[in-house]
Amino acid sequence: MNILLLGSGGREHALAWKISQSSDCTKLFVSPGNAGTSLFNVTENLVQNSYDQSDFQRIANFIQQQNIELIVVGPEAPLVAGITDFLKNNSSTSDVLVVGPTQAGAELEGSKDFAKQFMQKHNIPTAASHTFTAETLEEGLKYVKEQTLPIVLKADGLAAGKGVIICTSYDEATETLRDMLQHQKFGTASQKVVIEEFLDGIELSVFVLTDGKNYHLLPEAKDYKRIGENDTGPNTGGMGAVSPVPFADEAFMSKVKAQIVEPTIQGLAKENIDYRGFIFLGLMNVGGNPYVIEYNVRLGDPETQAIIPRLESDLVELLVATARQQLSEVQVNISLQAAATVVMVSGGYPESYVKGKVISGLSDKAESLVFHAGTEAKEGKTITSGGRVLAVTSLHSQLTSALEQTYAQVDQLFWKDIYYRKDIGQDILGYLANGK
Known part of the structure; x- marks a missing residue:
C-alpha cells in the first residue's frame, strides 16, 4: 500500500525506518521529511511548502493523486487542528485509514486543563x-x-x-x-x-497503541528533558532516552494498566471520542504508584528512537489494525535488548542557534542507528536545519554496552558548535547497581 507520514523530526525518521521494512509498504511519502527519511528505497520526501501540515486540503488532494491508503500523523499540531476529522469528513478521503485521534481526542494534549478535568472525571491518578x-x-x-x-x-x-x-x-x-x-x-x-x-518520584514514558476499544503496550522509556547534565537548565524537546525502564516491573505496569490505561480508553469511549492511534503517558512513579504528569496524543521524541528499534512486529500491520479497529487480532513482539539514544543538538539550543552547519561523519556503515531530526540535504551535503539535529541509538543485551556503543558513534559525528549530554542513562545504571 501507499502510505503518507506527516512530520520532519527524529520520530518520523524512526517511523519511516520501521515502516519501510514492511512487506505491506509499496511507497512511503514523508511530508516534509528530513535528510534521513529519504534514504530508504521506498521513501520519498515531499516539498514542505507544497504540502504544509496545516494545509489539509492540499494533503487531501495528494492522498487522492497518489492513491494513499494509510496516513500516519507524527506530530501533535495537525491532530489538535483536526486533520483526522477533516479527512474523514471529506468525501474524497473518507476511506483512507488514519492513525491519529480526532480533534476531540487530541485535546488530551492540546489542553492541559482539559486533560486534568478528564482525569478527575474518570478517577485517573494525577497531581x-x-x-x-x-x-x-x-x-x-x-x-x-x-x-x-x-x-x-x-x-x-x-x-x-x-x-x-x-x-x-x-x-x-x-x-x-x-x-x-x-x-x-x-x-x-x-x-x-x-x-x-510537585510530585516527587521517578519519571517514565509509557506508550499505548489503541483502536478505541483494544490496546497494546509498546516498550516504555525514560527520557531526559533538561539541556544540562544532572538534569539542569531549561527544558528541551528531549536530549536522550533509554528503554526498557527497570523499575517498570510487572507489578508497577499492572497498576499502570488498571489505574491509567484502561480508564483512559474507557473514558474516551464514554465521551464518544473516536481515538485510534498512540497515547503517550508521561508518568511519575511515586513510591511504586503511577501518576499521570501529562498525556500526549502521538509518540514522543526522542523516545520513539529508543522504542521503535525494540519493536519486532510489523509496524504497518499494527497501524492498519489500529485504524480498522482490529487491534485484538494482531500481536506485539518486543525485543529484550536495551536501547540507548543520545540526541545531538545545535549549540545554543533550546534558545537561539545557527542553522546551516555541515555535518560530517555520517556513514552507511555505522554500527548504531543514526536518526535525523533537524537536517537538510543541500548541494550534496547534509546540513543542520533545527535545534535537535541527530539522535543516535544502539541496541545491546545490556544497557551499559548500548550506551558505550551509542557514545562511540556520537564521537564519529561532528558539526560546528555541536552539543550533547554525556550522562544519558547514568541514573538508570545507578538504579541497577544499587539493586533497586
Missing part, C-alpha cells in the same frame, strides 16, 4: 491542580502562596515540550505566572496556566 487565566491572575498569585514548594506551572496549550516550569521559590513562581499570563511567555499556549503540585 492536584488548578487553572488560571489573565482575568484570574490575582487568584492565581494567592493560590501560589498557599502551595508547598516546588510549584509546577504548565502552559495549557502546545508549547513544543517547553511549557512546563518547575519553580523552587515563591518569587520565581509569581514572576513566572505573570510572565505566562500577562506577557504570554508561550504565546497563546499560556492564555491558561495550570498550577500543579
